[in-house]
């Protein structure tokens with residue numbers, strides 16, 4: 001019990017770090033908003049973004065202003081509300097968790113590996129790399145949502161930290177929503193980091209070629225012979241570093257939606273769709289972990305995700321069933337069908353309705369084979385509504401629950 | 405004013421197939437019922453220190469969990485500060501320390517308190533001042549910047565105590581606040597509880613360490629197997645008359661001690677000293693007189709009243725007590 005005063009310098013130092021952390025976080029959120037807005041509501045604000053030349057930076061006043069507004073609302077929500085306090089604490093817990101860095105590490109290794117793979121695949125190489133990168137982002141985003149998400153909720157209950165939280169003047173729904181937004185923030189930050197790295201790798205690759213390096217480090221003499229320059233090593237290194245810097249800058253711009261080429265724009269749209277998908281999956285992870293054990297929750301969440309990705313098939317099944325039975329039973333309307341056929345059709349329809357329609361959010365293949373594309377409003381609305389329903393059910397369960 | 409009031413509070417734990425309780429949502433399968441609390445009716449008055457006592461598994465924690473809404477009661481009602489449970493205005497004026505508390509171990513001491521201060525809606529400046537004060541109070545100022553991961557059990561208990569005093573609560577509910585603490589820590593917690601009463605606050609705490617409770621409680625309730633065995637002030641519960649007298653003498657020959665021991669209930673001799681226990685005042689006075697006559701020295705003479713411990717064993721002891729848990733009290 002020596003040193004009875006708090007080391008106030010270090011306390012405020014940590015406070016400063018916290019502010020920097022918060023600022024970084026908010027920038028990421030801002031970028032997400034902006035991307036959604038520039039991708040989705042471009043007609044609303046009337047600034048054409050397609051066909052933008054790769055070098056220009058163009059602002060979209062309407063989208064930028066709206067993003068700023070939404071950002072301010074989010075920031076205020078995080079700083080001034082109890083849900084926000086819990087969300088930030090959840091984010092802090094995730095960020096101090098080693099599992100997150102393992103996941104990130106593997107994602108980056110895998111994407112970095114595409115640099116090597118590129119030399120093996122000649123034709124379709126860009127498409128291949130894009131596909132690999134997007135799959136990485138989707139898969140590891142899902143991993144974070146499921147494993148980090150479930151363990152964060154479960155830890156609260158298992159380690160009984162919830163006991164003191166419940167005794168504080170907050171509602172249980174505030175706690176659950178705080179957890180949800182904290183998790184979502186974590187997932188989105190991870191997705192943003194992966195996307196940034198992905199853009200970086202793509203840019204870097206397209207910049208660096210052996211011919212260019214050769215051109216730089218060899219001099220053509222008067223007699224037409226090539227000689228190695230004296231400081232070739234340095235030239236090479238500085239060229240690589242410069243390219244890396246330029247790539248990082250471009251990656252940041254692409255991420256911010258400021259300088260889209262057709263490819264990066266499509267990628268951003270796919271990533272935004274992933275974000276919508278992860279919004280639903282994270283809500284499901286919260287739902288399942290609000291009443292069952294972590295292993296079961298993880299299994300349920302992954303199964304729902306897979307079912308969600310197959311949802312269109314289920315819809316098609318319902319349609320086909322309908323068509324087939326109509327033909328077979330030569331019926332003219334649904335009511336004429338036999339009861340068992342009716343039940344089968346309704347069941348298929350019901351399942352496709354209840355299971356999240358993640359299929360419609362998955363536009364990866366479209367992005368790979370179309371030149372320009374847009375995000376439509378429907379998926380955004382659908383995801384928000386579906387997430388809202390799932391969270392509502394979670395709250396209803398959580399409210400009446402006894403903690404262990 | 406009744407700060408805490410419970411009426412017929414009962415809790416039956418039902419464990420279902422996933423091993424989780426859903427409260428009112430009843431998924432029954434492989435039922436296993438435990439009646440942890442049966443018809444608990446008691447009240448705690450403003451400004452008193454109220455002890456909830458009982459052996460392991462008596463239902464103390466269950467009662468407290470229901471009050472804090474960690475669990476919902478199967479039957480019965482409870483009121484805090486005259487309002488039904490679940491009122492956030494009441495929660496703003498309550499502090500709670502769970503048993504064997506565990507907190508966010510990735511946070512530093514002050515970060516943890518700061519986070520909880522935010523949950524109380526305290527402004528930034530007020531939080532900092534209060535945290536500094538509390539860390540000092542519980543003797544953790546040196547560990548403010550240490551992650552809770554690195555805290556010992558006792559330090560954890562202390563930060564838990566700080567956490568429950570953040571909001572300057574009117575009512576403090578502590579579940580075994582002294583477990584995991586060394587003797588000095590126990591004394592410090594005792595002093596803190598006494599100080600809280602001096603400041604006009606109400607303290608409800610549970611314990612199975614009876615001597616601690618005995619020293620500070622105004623009133624106690626004794627629980628056993630989920631039932632309220634007795635409730636009242638220490639004087640009411642414990643018989644007021646002195647039960648026995650303990651006399652310690654030295655410098656006497658063995659023959660003399662034997663003579664003294666003839667009127668005693670028990671005699672214990674060690675290293676030149678003798679402990680003699682008498683059942684009535686007359687014989688102990690006689691013994692004192694004779695010791696002085698024989699040239700011996702009186703080391704101490706203590707009248708012993710019935711302790712809570714004795715009472716406890718009298719009430720719940722004997723055949724009724726589960727043997728496996730016998731040593732706990």
Ligand SMILES: Nc1ncnc2c1ncn2[C@@H]1O[C@H](COP(=O)(O)OP(=O)(O)OP(=O)(O)O)[C@@H](O)[C@H]1O
Nearest residue numbers: 404417438440459460461462463464465466467612
């Ligand atoms: N979550 C639970 N599920 C099932 N049974 C429980 C649960 N919690 C407590 N019990 C049972 O309820 C009874 C009372 O437990 P409780 O924790 O209230 O005892 P306690 O008086 O606090 O004991 P201790 O002094 O050991 O802390 C015990 O028999 C216990 O097995």
Ligand SMILES: [Mg+2]
Nearest residue numbers: 464465466503
């Ligand atoms: Mg207990």
